[in-house]
Amino acid sequence: MNSIIELTDYYSSNNYAPLKLVISKGKGVKVWDTDGKQYIDCISGFSVANQGHCHPTIVKAMTEQASKLSIISRVLYSDNLGKWEEKICHLAKKDKVLSLNSGTEAVEAAIKIARKWGSEVKGITDGQVEIIAMNNNFHGRTLGSLSLSNHDAYKAGFHPLLQGTTTVDFGDIEQLTQAISPNTAAIILEPIQGEGGVNIPPKGYIQAVRQLCDKHQILMIADEIQVGLGRTGKWFAMEWEQVVPDIYILGKALGGGLYPVSAVLANNDVMRVLTPGTHGSTFGGNPLAIAISTAALDVLKDEQLVERSERLGSFLLKALLQLKHPSIKEIRG
Template sequence: MNTTNALIETEYRLGAHNYKPIDVVLSRGEGVYVWDLDGNRYLDCLSAYSAVNQGHCHPKILAAMVEQAQKLTLTSRAFRNDQLAHFYEELAALTGSHKILPMNSGAEAVETAVKAVRKWGYEVKGVAQNKAEIIVCSNNFHGRTMGIVGFSTDPDARTGFGPFAPGFRTVPFGDIEAFRAAINENTVAFLIEPIQGEAGVMIPPQGYFPEVRTLCSRHGITLILDEIQTGLGRTGKLLAEEHEGIEADVTLIGKALSGGFYPISAVLSNSEVLGVLQPGQHGSTFGGNPLACAIARAALKALTEEDMIGNSARMGDRFQNGLKNIRSNIIKDVRGRGLMLAVELVPEAGGARKYCEALKERGILAKDTHGDTIRIAPPLVITQDQVDWAVEQFAGVLTSN
């Protein structure tokens, strides 16, 4: 048995089967490329679900990580460290945030926001104790914790894990009238992704978010935008909310906040919402640790100083246009914003998985979602030539039958 097969067999034998990865064993990455154990090179069109926006093993982020790791990695929040204040300052200047709460994973950021807005609802808005409601959208994906899967509509995420916490009301994504009808005196927040990534890169109708913002302001509802996948340049703007000309009350970021080097997330908000949290009421041993802060500072610097956000907008347009020009009877839709793209196939195509496996044979790593959709999200450092080559490979696979 060769090394690749042996490792796959060991994973299957000893690991919980909670993922179904494409069968490639990667051992190295640089920029937009990754290599497997046999030395085969692939163009990464997933970027670890947008965690590697800055490209694999970005040298400046790596240097910051190594330098900080040699000095101080963890103090817990029982003591202060010399990186946290700089991280706050730089992130606030970039995003316009007034208060920041650092965590580790995206799911932790979501859970933090849920706790904070409930407490805000009771202490500031005046909702009756234990009556707070948060409106969410069908087909949402905000993480895998017990709190979050309780308001998921995905049977795989929910089934067998109950009972779930109450306090959530679900409306269809992009339906402003359904959102309006769901609002009541107990509504404290609306939690929503600007673009639903896991659902298949679903973009709401033009004008939806400005109307959402108006309704939230009118009814005293906290608008929480989960920008963990869409944020930090993925859609061709720093934050996807910029496409809509709105501003959230709470913004959640993670993934690319570290450029793929370390789990880092953050809740961005204001003193009114995050000010309700007092010492001892919420925290994290690793949240805001000096290693995380140093890495995030370097990751944000690379993102902004190297024009990765502008490149995302330009290359995203080029990639999307190239995909739309593929003439194939199995393509139902091509959609996206920036370098957050999707090709949805017709049901008769027999599912997207086999096309992702065919793309692997051509040197492209992409991932299927929701059965019929191929998600495409390469690192933001991708070049014109790389985009054009990738489009050729997609065309070869999608027109072969």
Template sequence: MSTHIKPTQNPTIALENRYCAHNYEPLPVVLSSGKGVWLTDQYGKHYIDMMSAYSAVSFGHSNPVLVHALTHQAEKLAIVSRAFYSDQLAPFLRLLCEMTGMPKALPMNSGAEAVETALKAARKWGHKVKGIPDNTAEIITCIGNFAGRTTTIVGFSTEAQYKDGFGPFAPGFVSVPFGDAAALEAAITPRTAAFLVEPIQGEGGIIVPPDGYLAACREICTRHNVLLICDEVQTGLGRTGKLLACDHENIKPDGLILGKALGGGLLPVSAFLATEEVMGVFTPGDHGSTFGGNPLSAAVGLAALTLLRHDHLADAAERMGQRLQAGLRAINHPAIRVVRGKGLLIGMDLDPAVISAREFCEMLLELGLLSKDTHDTVVRFAPPLTISASEIDTALDIIHQAFNRLTTTTETTTAERSYA
């Protein structure tokens, strides 16, 4: 069968469109297998994965170490709920706390669940420890944030579509410009319990704040007795060239949110980590999850953290990220407005007057590279941290081909208009 079948002619896509809610608009490719940084579609065509499932597949597809951990544990014990102890959770949380320098962790499943956990902890800390009157605690967030899709979280989003039709929303959230520490301080009141921030805004367009921003936020929060909570679901665990993105400024948050890569690309694993004082607000019955901290997830999480440390993947992300960014910045094309990012979390902002990011991703798809646009103008490049220098160069070759094709198409269109 042809590898260029139109989506309307692909029976698998047609079947999904028939039965699945239309809450995504995937690129027109049906993937069936993956190994390392490579994916294969149902017709046998290979693609280099420059998306890694929004950082969830940081260790590559079907990583043999992680697959072994998954299958070995699945054969023994998978789910018992937190009604009982298991022999896998404690070792996992110990390594997680040791690596991040946070004393306590609360395991969950999705990143959004971990964010909700952080919000609950911040509010209860504000009421019970800081002394904010009941039901009046406020949490400051940033314009352009993305923390998940629950009704509470979309309620403090500044993206209109995420909120349209889903209200009413929970009160108690205040938005300030991202990257502006002075705006944060100006927004703090006696009711402020916490400041929730992404060190780099991923879904917002790979927006990197000015140097010193997080350090300034840490100082402001400390001075005003406000919790600093860093959402590192996308940026954490080596993605930006450090174990945590907040490590670039050597700051320690009061709360830390991790997910995606924590599950090794095999299953959802997340966690909220915090100081003893913050985590101490939880008592049995306050919060929980049937699946959170299950033995299967804990075994995979432990293996993922061990692999991250043993293979020095944060250092690899720093080196490969420099190579990728240098290659992207060397491309001289009028469609490129800016390339930004840290480590292997990179955004290429395109001029929509030349081409939309979605259209460019479709061109890359045809040439054998998978990525996804965000905010209409930004193409994301966030491959598995295991990517090699030669694979980076292969990706850059494909990106060059796409821009050459775009130049040819643009010149042809211009010539046709001139002739007409």
């Protein structure tokens, strides 16, 4: 194990500080290290493996598609993309989907869509469009997504970032109201903040944000990359307050733990700002990714993993509260 760690540390860029543990196998909720020791994987790749590691249905879909056709350019049609698009659009109750790869890539696309919608539909002068995000958010580390962050340590040395972004405290509707201007095109938030500390907003906050967006003609963007697809006991965490955003951003578990797949979903009145050439992705929507993602969605539905997540989440919350372990500072859920 030590030799693997030393080799990896020697050649890897220094942007991670992993635990001194080498995992070599995974199946379901369990993983094994190189010494054969077994663990329950509560991290699940930060919500990537919601279906479990190496789920046989998803692995089968992957291997079958890989032996038939893995990738073509989007200048051509593939035989499985349209069916997947129909499936995920029906799930999210949206008209259109933009298929991509990583979650941060999807955030970048959502920023572009919001800016273009702001100038073309809302009539904001191009170059003056504003987007409001939340303090302690995490939407990624690319320049666009990083521009939405208030983490100075993450941003240090990478300026200048995108202009026209501001942040407010998550859960403070009055502060959000004060931040809105005539140039505000979108408000982006995680329904439950992930890296920011599993921060759950006050009851009614998400609904209040929706009302503000409706009042001021602002797009509500829900980053469900980490909390979506069953992680909170609902297909989408927004469902807990019965709120439908204008734009959904999905990723992580959309690829079933086997392949990077992400998506941006919106209705025609928003997505129509994208025309040929305004956005693209070489690997986005490729046949292999779509076969895997289709199977990943089917597993969540057929095995009722969303409902199972709600049941087990309630059980674990009660059990952890009863445990009263001195090393546990707080339990939220």
